[in-house]
Amino acid sequence: MNKSRIFIFAIFAALAIAVSSCIKDDFTTSSADVLSFSTDTLSFDTVFTDLGTPTARLLVYNRAKKSINISSIRFSNPDSEFQMNVDGQSGEDFHDIEIRGQDSIYVFVECFIPPTEGNEPYLVEDKILFETNGVQQAVQVEAYGQNVTRLRGLTLENDMRLTADRPYVVFDSLVVAPGATLSIDPGVKLLFHDKASLVINGRIEAVGEPGKMIDMRGDRLDNVLPDVGYDILAGQWEGIRIAPDSYENRLEYVNMRSTRSGIQIDSCGNLDRSKLLLRNSWLHNSQTNVLRSRYARVDAYGVCFSEAADAVVSLTGGIHDFVQCTISNYYLFSAISEPMLSLYHINQPEAGSTGEPDPNPTMQAQFGNCIIYGMGSDLNEGDLTGTQVFIRNTLLKSEGTDDDNFISCIWGGDPLFYTVREDYYFNYRVKADSPAIGAGDPAFVNELTQFDMDGVNRLADGNPTLGAYQYVPQPDDEASRPRPFRRLPRPRR
Numbered sequence: 001m002n003k004s005r006i007f008i009f010a011i012f013a014a015l016a017i018a019v020s021s022c023i024k025d026d027f028t029t030s031s032a033d034v035l036s037f038s039t040d041t042l043s044f045d046t047v048f049t050d051l052g053t054p055t056a057r058l059l060v061y062n063r064a065k066k067s068i069n070i071s072s073i074r075f076s077n078p079d080s081e082f083q084m085n086v087d088g089q090s091g092e093d094f095h096d097i098e099i100r101g102q103d104s105i106y107v108f109v110e111c112f113i114p115p116t117e118g119n120e121p122y123l124v125e126d127k128i129l130f131e132t133n134g135v136q137q138a139v140q141v142e143a144y145g146q147n148v149t150r151l152r153g154l155t156l157e158n159d160m161r162l163t164a165d166r167p168y169v170v171f172d173s174l175v176v177a178p179g180a181t182l183s184i185d186p187g188v189k190l191l192f193h194d195k196a197s198l199v200i201n202g203r204i205e206a207v208g209e210p211g212k213m214i215d216m217r218g219d220r221l222d223n224v225l226p227d228v229g230y231d232i233l234a235g236q237w238e239g240i241r242i243a244p245d246s247y248e249n250r251l252e253y254v255n256m257r258s259t260r261s262g263i264q265i266d267s268c269g270n271l272d273r274s275k276l277l278l279r280n281s282w283l284h285n286s287q288t289n290v291l292r293s294r295y296a297r298v299d300a301y302g303v304c305f306s307e308a309a310d311a312v313v314s315l316t317g318g319i320h321d322f323v324q325c326t327i328s329n330y331y332l333f334s335a336i337s338e339p340m341l342s343l344y345h346i347n348q349p350e351a352g353s354t355g356e357p358d359p360n361p362t363m364q365a366q367f368g369n370c371i372i373y374g375m376g377s378d379l380n381e382g383d384l385t386g387t388q389v390f391i392r393n394t395l396l397k398s399e400g401t402d403d404d405n406f407i408s409c410i411w412g413g414d415p416l417f418y419t420v421r422e423d424y425y426f427n428y429r430v431k432a433d434s435p436a437i438g439a440g441d442p443a444f445v446n447e448l449t450q451f452d453m454d455g456v457n458r459l460a461d462g463n464p465t466l467g468a469y470q471y472v473p474q475p476d477d478e479a480s481r482p483r484p485f486r487r488l489p490r491p492r493r
Contacts, residue, residue, distance in 0.1 A: 027098075028066040031133050035068070035099075036061040042109055042128075044143035045221045045229075048169065049115040054222045055085075058107040058139060060130070062099040070097040072131040073107070080126045082141050083110050113145040119166040121146045148191075156180045156202070164188045164212075169219050170237075176202040178245065186212035186253065191219040192237030201243045208253030210280075210455035216240075216256040228424045234309070234333065235260045235287045242266065247273045253453060254281040262286040262308070265293040271319050271361065278303045280453035282468075284426070285331075289314045295345075295360050300325050301448040304428050304468040306374075307331045311342035320365040324440070324449045324458070326428050326467040328374035330421040339377040341367075346387045364388040369440040369449075371415050371428075371467035373397045393441045395466050410435055415467065429469040437471045440464035 038059035047053050062068045073086055074093040085108040086094045099105055113124055125142040146167065153172040158180055162168060164187035171193045176182045184190065184206035192198070198216075208214040218236025223229055230236065239259035242249060244266045256263075262283065265275055275296035283290045284306040291298075291305060295317040304326040305312045312329050329340045346363045371394070372378040378397040384405035395410040402409055416434040418427035430436050445458050456472055458464035465471040 026066050027069050028064050029133055030064075031135050033062075033064040033066070033068060033133065034135050035070070035130055035132060035137055036063055037137075037139050039139070041140040041142065043141075044111050045223070046121055046146045047111055047113050047124075047143045047221075048148050048219075049113045049145055051112075053111045053143070054220075056109045058109060058128070059104055060099065060107055061104045062101060065101045067098055067100050068132055070099065070130055070132050071095060072129070073097060074129050076127040076129055076138070081111055081113050081124050081143070082126050083112070084108065084128070085110075109141060111141075111143045113143065115147055116145070118147060156182060159183070161185065162188050162190065167191055169193060170196045170198070173197045173199055173238075175199045176204060178202050181205060184208075184214055186214065189215040191215075191217060193219050194236065195238060197238035198240045199243070200240065200246050200249060202246060204240075204249050204251070206251050206254050210253065210451070210453065212253070213281075213453070214251075214254045216254060218258045225424065231258055231285065232332065232424050234258055234285045234307070234331075239263060239286065242276060244268050247275060249274075249276045250279075251276070251281055252279040254283070256281070256283050257285040259285070259290075260287045262288065262290040262292065264289075265291075265296045265298060267295040267360075268297075271295075271297050273297065274299065275318075277301075279448060280451070280468075282306075282453070291315075293318055293320075302452050302468050304328075304453075306426065306428060309334045309337060311338035311380075312340045314338070314342045314344070315363065315365065316344040317360050317363050318365075320363070322365070322367045322370060323444050324369045324452070324464065324466075324468060325367070326371045326469070327378075328371065328417070328419075328428055329376060330374055330419055330426065332421065332424070336376045339380045340374055341372055341378060342380045343382065343389060344380075346382060346384065346389050362388065366390050366392065367394055368392045368444040369464060369466050370394040371436055373413070373415050373417075375421075393439065393444070393466065395436050395439070408441070410439060410466075428467065430465060430467065430471055432471075432473065434465075434471065436466035438463045439466050 042056050042058050044053055072095055080092060086097060121144040124145050127138045127140055130137045148167045148169045151168055151170045151174055155175040155177055157177050161183040163185050167189035169191045173196055178201045180202040182204045186209040206214050220230035224233055236258040239261045240263045242265045268275055276298045278300040280302040282304045286308045288310045290308045290312045292314045297319045299321045302324045306328045307330060309331055312327050327340050329336055348357055348362060390405055392407045395413045395415055399412040413435045415436045416431040418429055440463050442463055445464055451457055452470045456470040458470045
């Protein structure tokens with residue numbers, strides 16, 4: 001072997017030694033080198049018994065320069081309701097897990113809680129124990145188990161009452177057959193699985209109370225963001241459909257959200273009968289419309305309609321009385337394609353391809369003491385002159401002037417909602433300087449509208465506030481504002 005070849009061989013040998021020394025980390029054995037964690041408590045939201053949970057993740061850090069060998073990762077309870085996944089393996093007990101210097105690993109945790117006899121949420125907790133270099137560290141894991149009543153593809157042929165003992169989870173669809181009535185008590189939580197719907201061929205009477213609103217929402221109770229629940233995502237369930245031959249339906253003190261198509265009301269043949277009475281409710285967050293009605297009689301008193309990709313409220317023909325309502329749109333996840341309030345068939349259209357005008361009667365509607373404000377336009381284009389549509393004592397986003405159809409309106413006003421779209425916060429109560437305060441006509445206040453959904457008397461301090469919520473002074477606006485994304489209540493610890 002000549003000198004040059006020996007020299008080259010020596011260089012490669014030196015490089016190999018250097019590389020291998022870089023790759024191979026020494027393990028620290030010091031008890032001072034311990035782990036760090038992304039949180040000291042890994043919490044699940046309310047977990048339905050007999051169903052698995054979404055996966056929670058814990059980030060485990062090695063802040064030392066040298067590698068750490070975790071000799072043991074395990075739950076403190078050998079019969080734990082929790083399960084881990086570490087380094088791609090599932091189980092409850094792991095050994096000799098390496099974390100290189102200044103690196104980290106994920107520990108994924110799931111929970112499965114067996115059913116019990118109780119109705120109230122109950123705490124399930126455990127600890128994940130990490131042992132490194134003779135030092136034991138712990139991360140708390142906890143969940144709140146909730147027994148539920150499951151309704152799978154149920155058709156009600158007879159009357160049925162839902163009580164507030166425990167939540168209901170609807171799979172597929174819940175259908176109310178002709179002649180049957182579905183009654184829903186105050187405080188009921190009705191949770192719908194993906195693609196589930198509520199179909200009303202008979203009647204529904206969902207009547208809550210102030211402080212005991214009826215909850216209709218999707219069944220995802222975890223968070224889409226650290227402090228924001230899945231309520232923020234529309235399209236989690238289909239919504240409510242009211243069939244042509246269904247009449248005398250009532251929704252009062254109902255919080256309904258996260259739907260694909262909100263409430264859809266099919267055309268009916270009798271405008272002398274009420275199709276739907278809405279009162280003191282919040283209907284919001286739909287991929288299409290929050291309320292869509294065709295040639296039906298729908299009345300709404302003290303209702304907040306909000307957040308939709310299309311028109312929030314879409315009415316075609318029919319007879320309508322909307323009093324003390326808020327119609328607003330700050331939808332998050334797509335461009336808003338239509339005005340907040342869309343009114344169709346308000347006058348007799350020209351003859352179509354058949355040569356005959358639409359035989360359905362034109363719309364009769366009144367909007368009084370309302371707010372119509374948000375992103376996009378408030379009303380669809382069209383001339384109300386000569387129609388039976390009247391908008392009175394209402395705050396509108398549009399710039400305009402009163403006429404025979406717009407009476408005593410506030411034009412181009414800002415109601416000063418608490419809503420902050422960028423913070424995923426939607427609260428349609430008004431602030432202290434709102435022009436909506438005291439701008440309502442007391443003549444619109446009767447036994448259906450005297451109290452708002454918070455139970456506040458609209459006439460206690462003079463003229464009513466426009467919209468669904470009566471103004472109440474707040475001692476601290478930021479601290480006292482109610483959060484809309486409430487989950488199932490947890491027991492006190």
